[in-house]
């Protein structure tokens with residue numbers, strides 16, 4: 405057990421000064437109370453806030469950030485971006501995937517995320533053949549998370565079809581495609597691997613309604629534990645909604661609620677294009693809406709009705725999805741600014757009790773913890789895990805700010821450089837903005853980027 409002292413800390417019951425946390429070797433918070441720096445083994449100055457879960461990431465896409473920002477010959481859309489992405493991923497090797505993921509997870513930690521939900525669908529070799537070891541690619545993700553120290557919820561993706569109604573997969577999708585029984589074997593093996601490691605959780609991700617069919621989805625749910633996290637891309641694009649209506653007569657969220665029991669284990673990623681009744685159905689189900697504001701803006705997806713959804717008691721979480729840019733602060737402000745721009749109003753997601761930053765941050769803290777099935781209670785409280793971020797009180801964005809104002813100042817007026825130290829399960833993985841293995845991780849990433857650049 406180690407005693408940590410904090411000048412200012414955002415606990416589950418609000419901001420407190422001069423606090424100690426007793427943290428077990430596995431990172432569990434055993435006790436919290438008033439204290440002094442003299443009694444503690446580790447002393448933290450600055451403003452301590454809980455680390456957030458990043459619930460939606462495709463690690464390999466970090467390496468194509470910036471490559472799809474030129475307009476194509478036809479109307480530039482999500483679907484032309486997807487073509488660039490398919491071309492890109494057709495070349496990535498297991499080793500390259502591991503090095504890209506390590507760089508990405510390092511960047512996530514430095515942005516204030518302490519766990520990640522990796523929506524992992526790159527299962528096979530470049531020609532679409534299964535690797536001799538079906539864990540080949542998943543292992544690279546597990547190793548990258550272990551090397552950086554970020555908490556991982558690995559969400560292997562079930563991707564079987566190329567479009568609604570059991571359409572045959574396209575050639576570019578060959579690295580994803582998996583039969584249901586092989587997929588369940590993979591999930592079981594991953595669970596065995598993760599059992600020994602408290603920072604690793606396994607969930608599943610049926611990719612989207614267009615990539616699975618009703619029978620396969622039901623078989624999947626019957627083949628996994630009832631509380632296993634289950635993530636799905638849904639209603640991200642208008643075309644996807646129209647295709648779903650054409651196939652089934654129902655919009656995607658309506659279809660999901662008609663056909664499977666949607667509850668707290670579910671994370672509906674994007675859920676951008678929803679009707680009022682679909683929105684209410686998600687809110688009352690206890691499922692989490694996994695919002696990815698930077699990527700949704702970058703891809704021109706649309707704007708999620710966050711104001712109404714939160715007022716209805718809906719649960720949200722944040723994800724960096726395409727990893728075009730990794731910034732917790734920017735995810736929060738783009739979420740809020742999307743609402744401001746459409747409603748021509750300010751502080752849309754704040755309420756009478758909480759500032760705007762605090763309301764989004766605390767909602768995403770709880771929703772993220774739930775969506776990733778992270779162990780213990782959410783946030784900094786006894787029975788939770790010591791996942792925290794120290795904001796630099798001497799950063800220009802925070803100068804002269806009280807604890808209460810520090811969070812908004814980071815989220816709306818700061819960037820990743822406000823984050824000074826980061827702890828995952830009680831262990832400091834970022835100290836004074838550096839990771840112990842940063843040089844080696846970035847060196848390998850640099851090599852991969854040069855190799856990939858030769859191909860485009």
Ligand SMILES: [Zn+2]
Pocket residue numbers: 460462523637673725726
């Ligand atoms: Zn995604």
